Amino acid sequence: MSNTLTLFVSSLDTRSERRFxxxxxxxxxxxxxELITGIPVANQRLAAYDADADAQPARVLDDDAQPLGFYGLRDFQVLKVEDTNPSVSFTGQLTDVSAVEKFELTEEQYAARQDSVLAYKQRHKVGRFAPKDAPDSPSAAAPVPPIPVGARCEIDSAEPGLHKRGTVRFVGRTHFGSAGGAWVGVEYDEPFGKNDGSVDGQRYFQCLDKYGVFVRPDRVTVGDFPVIDDVEMEDEEM
Known part of the structure; x- marks a missing residue:
């Protein structure tokens, strides 16, 4: 058994994957x-769940003197951090957007923008702007996006608060995808992927199994994204 445990840390305001x-x-x-959730140590109640939707916890971590391994947790369980005194730490205020002034555009203002998805589709004749006899999907003639191989990136996730980060390993066209167009091959930091950098026996890059994935360019954000890992031990280890 590995000495490291990977958990989804969840609170009212945050959700992230961490290693401990x-x-x-x-x-x-x-x-x-406390550094991750903003909830003071004295106000934390910890419980581990097999899934977010579970009503009852699998384990309650109620003994501060015990090590984490004492509770027999498994990788990718959900560690929920409950705030027993939210009036002190203002839990929930970060996610309350009722008082935030909304930024809205009229249809005419949106159509006039040149940096929108609509403008991209118009320029490259994608979707409803494609020729009548062309498939309603990205054109094979669309240019390969200027995403550098080797760049750190973050991939849009359908699960709120879950950040999938990795490194760009491939940018270009592939043999799969009936509509053509460019794909971005990413090596994830964690085993969130679907392959090892190859699809149907054709290799585009090399990585461990389940760490590789191919996504459309509009789901990729390039930036100086660090590996989501355990918070630094700082002075807690000698």
Whole structure:
């Protein structure tokens, strides 16, 4: 068994994937979780769930003196951090957008923008702007996007708060995808992928199985994204 445990840390305002040492005492774990969730150590109640939708926890981490491994948790369980005194830490205010002034565009204002998805489709004759006899999908003639191979990136996820990060390993056209167009091959930091950099026996890049994925360019954000990992131990280890 690995000494490292991978968990989804969830609170009212945050959700992220983290790695922790199984030997870490719960008291020190709470100190780390305060940096992640903003909930003071004294106000934290910790419980592990097999899934977000579960009503009952699989384990309640209620002994600060015990190490994390004492509770027999498995990788990718959900560690929920409940705030027992939200009036002190203002839990929930970060996600309350009722008082935030909304940015809205009229249809005419949106149509006039040159940096929108609509403008991209118009320029490259994609979707409803494609010729009548062309498939309603990205054109094979569309240019390969200027995404540098080797760049760090983050991929849009359908699950709110879940960040899928990795490194760009391939940019170009592939043999798969009936409508053609460019794909971006990404090596994830974690096993969120679907392949090892090859599809149907044709290799585009090399990585471990389940770490590779191919996505459309509009789902890729390039930037200086660090690996989502355990919070630095700083002075807690000597």
């Amino acid at each position: 040492d199984r030997h870490l005492p719960i008291a020190q774990l709470k100190t780390k979780l």
